[in-house]
Amino acid sequence: MSVVEHGLVVTGDIFGETDLTIKGVVKGSVYLQNANLSIEQSGYVEGEVRADKIIISGEVMGDVTAETLLQLTATARVKGNLRTSKLAMAEQSLFSGGLVIQEPDPVELGIRDFKALTEDDYAKLRRWRMRNNIE
Template sequence: MFGNGKETPKKSPGPMPSAPSGGVNTIDEHTSIKGNIQAGGDIRIDGKLDGDLVCKAKLIIGERGSITGDVDCQNAMIEGTFSGTIIVRDLLTLKDTARVKGNVRASKMAVGSGCLIDGQCTITGDKDPAAGFAKSSNGSMNGTAEHEKHKSNGAAVKA
């Protein structure tokens, strides 16, 4: 626009980075799903899922969201309700409003001061949190390793 009248071509910034394994999926609070889901990227559940979820990236269960079933994911942040078995291969974050019932296995876990945990909880550190778990004949994940039973009143748990 200004200058010597010759336009200098703008350099392209190149391709935009994308989610590691796919896009971002959202299940809104007015949606209920019965069945299993496989997500290649991040997924946020603000509605209700009654079924199993395999997520190659991050799972977020919003404050009004709930999952009843088994979950296997890379990272997870729970603000709402979860019931079942969850395997988190990296970091599980339980916010103050989280309500978790069942088996929890994660490499690392951060626990908010108001969350509730009722079930078995195992933090594995550098070990694969899925080790010691097998699918039963009905398809649900069952622990074959010994677990510690914890109820949290909000104490922070670090691996």
């Protein structure tokens, strides 16, 4: 796991494939592939954020895309559009922007063509929806 510590300011985009915790300031976008992102209460990101699982306790000024889970804690402040397949949002969190709850990418489930689903594919999709609490 990598950490942008409190008191540190990073200017520019961050790309990676390892979990990241932001306690300081990032003035640029954060793109993590197959990794999780945590923005602590003291953390601030000014740019787009993309990761597998994202937990926000600090502030984000930009669009947020979480592949599997987006969690906004009570101290979260987000100004931008949210896109995720599962959202957990504390009552005291603040969010200004659009929200898209998306179905999983067919590749995630090993389904190649949604138009020609087999019974096994339907079962995989049902299990995924139940696991992610999607009606």
